[in-house]
Amino acid sequence: MINSANDRFERGLALLRTISGTQHPAVLDSLADIAPDLARYTVEFGYGDILSRPGLSLPLRQLATVAALAALGNAAPQLRFHIDGALNVGWTREEIVETLIHVCVYAGFPASLNALTVARQAFEARPDAAAAPATTPRPDGDRYARGEATLAAVDGHAGEQVLASLRDIAPDLGRYIIEFSFGDIYSRPGLDLKSREIATVAMCTALGTVTPQLKVHIHGLLNVGGTETEVVEVITQMAGYAGFPAALNAIAAAREVFADRRADQEDVS
Amino acid sequence: MINSANDRFERGLALLRTISGTQHPAVLDSLADIAPDLARYTVEFGYGDILSRPGLSLPLRQLATVAALAALGNAAPQLRFHIDGALNVGWTREEIVETLIHVCVYAGFPASLNALTVARQAFEARPDAAAAPATTPRPDGDRYARGEATLAAVDGHAGEQVLASLRDIAPDLGRYIIEFSFGDIYSRPGLDLKSREIATVAMCTALGTVTPQLKVHIHGLLNVGGTETEVVEVITQMAGYAGFPAALNAIAAAREVFADRRADQEDVS
Amino acid sequence: MINSANDRFERGLALLRTISGTQHPAVLDSLADIAPDLARYTVEFGYGDILSRPGLSLPLRQLATVAALAALGNAAPQLRFHIDGALNVGWTREEIVETLIHVCVYAGFPASLNALTVARQAFEARPDAAAAPATTPRPDGDRYARGEATLAAVDGHAGEQVLASLRDIAPDLGRYIIEFSFGDIYSRPGLDLKSREIATVAMCTALGTVTPQLKVHIHGLLNVGGTETEVVEVITQMAGYAGFPAALNAIAAAREVFADRRADQEDVS
Structure with missing residues (x-):
């Protein structure tokens, strides 16, 4: 990447146009009356450096x-x-x-x-x-088994350790992680x-x-x-x-x- | 607790009705157009699992x-x-x-x-x-003494240690904890x-x-x-x-x- | 500082008047219908104890x-x-x-x-x-060099250590800290x-x-x-x-x- 100030601004502005879907992104005008330099940093640093x-x-x-x-x-x-x-x-x-x-x-x-x-x-x-949104059909099968399989795919052994550490004090919180977080949410197909x-x-x-x-x-x-x-x-x-x-x-x-x-x-x- | 999906939903809905004070809680309808499944999770997990x-x-x-x-x-x-x-x-x-x-x-x-x-x-x-709210009468007596007594009831030795640790660097912060947090607030009768x-x-x-x-x-x-x-x-x-x-x-x-x-x-x- | 309740309130009210720029600060009235004691604490503790x-x-x-x-x-x-x-x-x-x-x-x-x-x-x-705001002219010179000098003034060796620790994993994040945080922002004259x-x-x-x-x-x-x-x-x-x-x-x-x-x-x- 070339990093002269103008290049950073131009690169940032091009990307900001893509993301905002408009040739004249509002952030530039919206700061003109109060902090125009911050608008420039948003384009140069936020879009030109980071998001690019x-x-x-x-x-x-x-x-x-x-x-x-x-x-x-x-x-x-x-x-x-x-x-x-x-x-x-x-x-x-x-x-x-x-x-x-x-x-x-x-x-x-x-x-x-x-x-x-x-x-x-x-x-x-x-x-x-x-x-209009579609309701995802409630999946068949056991929430716990589905959650365990998804948790294993994502977390491997780390997930097991978290659950083991909860067994003595809050085992149901561990169960909710499997059933709800991984069985209901992570396993959704969307x-x-x-x-x-x-x-x-x-x-x-x-x-x-x-x-x-x-x-x-x-x-x-x-x-x-x-x-x-x-x-x-x-x-x-x-x-x-x-x-x-x-x-x-x-x-x-x-x-x-x-x-x-x-x-x-x-x-x- | 029985944990089949329908039981979780029914149990959650009954509790949501109690808390919301209405037979038709708004959360169900308010998500129908955008994320109906999240409404279901709110009832099943939030109310049926946790709050029940x-x-x-x-x-x-x-x-x-x-x-x-x-x-x-x-x-x-x-x-x-x-x-x-x-x-x-x-x-x-x-x-x-x-x-x-x-x-x-x-x-x-x-x-x-x-x-x-x-x-x-x-x-x-x-x-x-x-x-209309009533103003609590300003309590009689010394804020510091009242705060010390309430702090001792709540925190025992842990409170004392916090105060001791502030003595060398920010003793007034320790004083405010006693006078304001415990003397003014925790000691209120309401x-x-x-x-x-x-x-x-x-x-x-x-x-x-x-x-x-x-x-x-x-x-x-x-x-x-x-x-x-x-x-x-x-x-x-x-x-x-x-x-x-x-x-x-x-x-x-x-x-x-x-x-x-x-x-x-x-x-x- | 004298710390009787009335003195704390009077001292706090005087300072609240200075900061709010009005003889009748709105916070007093705005809580009268719901939590008048909190208005009193705001004046006594917030303004009379802390900000004074x-x-x-x-x-x-x-x-x-x-x-x-x-x-x-x-x-x-x-x-x-x-x-x-x-x-x-x-x-x-x-x-x-x-x-x-x-x-x-x-x-x-x-x-x-x-x-x-x-x-x-x-x-x-x-x-x-x-x-109307003025745009600060874009400073002359190298952002990196300017940022390094400002970082040294503020952080001394601690800043260097942060940058060194990033070299193996996210060197560009270190560069942004110098160029953007210190070269662009901290170096602004305002x-x-x-x-x-x-x-x-x-x-x-x-x-x-x-x-x-x-x-x-x-x-x-x-x-x-x-x-x-x-x-x-x-x-x-x-x-x-x-x-x-x-x-x-x-x-x-x-x-x-x-x-x-x-x-x-x-x-x-």
Whole structure:
């Protein structure tokens, strides 16, 4: 990448146009009266530096942003913008709803519900997102067995350890993780496991309060086909949405996970 | 509990009707156009699994939810719903206001003030909550002495250690904890200490940023008559309002507290 | 300070009048119908105890509050009030905008953007804040070199260590910290480094999720001319805006930083 100031701005503006779906993105004008320099930084740094980076696809970047802003729960205007952006880079209305349902596992039902209120506004303004939702048929079979299988695919041994550690004190919380989080939510067909784990790493990074689970899901993302580069990219991207400290602390968690996995591989070989 | 899907839904719907005070709770319809499955999960998991659990009374569950949503400060629609719910399961307007005043100790004055704005809207819509507030008479006597006594009742030695640790660096912060947090707020007559500690454990779990204080107040809840089961229940309930990671990390704190108390009892015996 | 109840209230009310710029601050009336005691605590504790303390100037106290509320992102009414208050105690519109731009480094662009929306409302209501903003000319020279120099002034060796630790895993994140955080933002002329570090310590305390960075910037505040007393004061003040646990945990971080600096001085001498 060429990094002169003009190149950064031009590259950022081109990407901002793609994501916003308009030639004249509102962020530029909306700050002109109060903080025009911040508009420039948004374009140069946010879009020209960060979102233009290789290593993570633009659709997955938008999904990460939508999930993180939904989990934080305090940035409705930006969530609205990035839900539109997610539609503009190829996600369907159904996949966005699926992502916002996934949010409830990591940030609670209120975060999910309030993000869906924002999504409804975004969808209603777009004829291309107006389709009526289908109820996913209640899946056949045992929720616990289905959850166990999905948990094993995502978390491997780490999930088992969490459940074992709950057995003496809150075994039902462990059961809910299997039945609800993995049996009901993660097993839904509307979003693949890699997308779910991108969203989860983004949320855990942005929240900044859940380091143990962030590590579990960095493992999880790598287990379901994500790369170390994608882990670093989704975390780096969160610098723009939750601040640099959130990104720095998540990178420290990623360093530990990467080292653990290398040590495990050496043990095997 | 029987756990077939239909039983979970029916049990959840019955409880949702009790809490919402209506036969046709709005959450079902409000998601029909965008995420009907999330409405189903809310009933089955949130109400049928979690809030239906034994081990913590329904009024204390509602109090925990109100306190946690007020402390998070980013879920006004749900806070409004659960303030109504708290009135519906037996709390008075005065007790809810008292809980929201208590919130300022753990999440700051803005969280308290904004939650009271939501409470005002809830109260104004209900004739049964329209009574004018009384000012609590300013208590007689020394704030510091009153605060010390209440702190000792709640925290025992843990409170003393916090104050001792502040003496070299911020002694006035320690003084404010005694005078304001415990002398002014905890000593108010409008809410008993057990209810205050249920609210406090719920807030500290949901915030996810205050593990040392969460441990102090798990001790506190047990000191003022709460049970280990109630601790586990209020933490487990937060999975639905702040996400599973928040609940898991608080359970880890509870495990340490429970073990410490058992070790102390063995030392004594 | 004299601490009888009446003195605390009178002292607090006088300061609240100064900050609010009115003889009849709205907070008193706005709580009369629902929680009059909380209005009294706000005056007695918030203004009479905390904001009246010596050791940190009133303008820096207001700047800390504005930054913290902007970073939390969930207290728009109070942010509006304290932006007005910052104008009332001497800050210019341009300095407040500069502070809110600074926020994006620690809490992300959405927090900055939403706080600027609140600031716009505050400015539009006041003729004395109606001036049109100037774009700061893009500075000459190399962003990286400028950022390195500013980082060295603020963080000394701590900044270098952060960058070194990123080299193996996310070197570009380190580059952005130099180019963007320090080269673009910290190097802007509209706010001095001490004010930036007061704002940063306030934000990191209130967020409660970023202890490593809180320590770096307690060092930073001391490096650019702040005193240990000012560190303790800005942290103590956050008890009122983010709760006592946030303040207590930040004091624990400050204790470590103060001890490290004393140990380093002894090594040198």
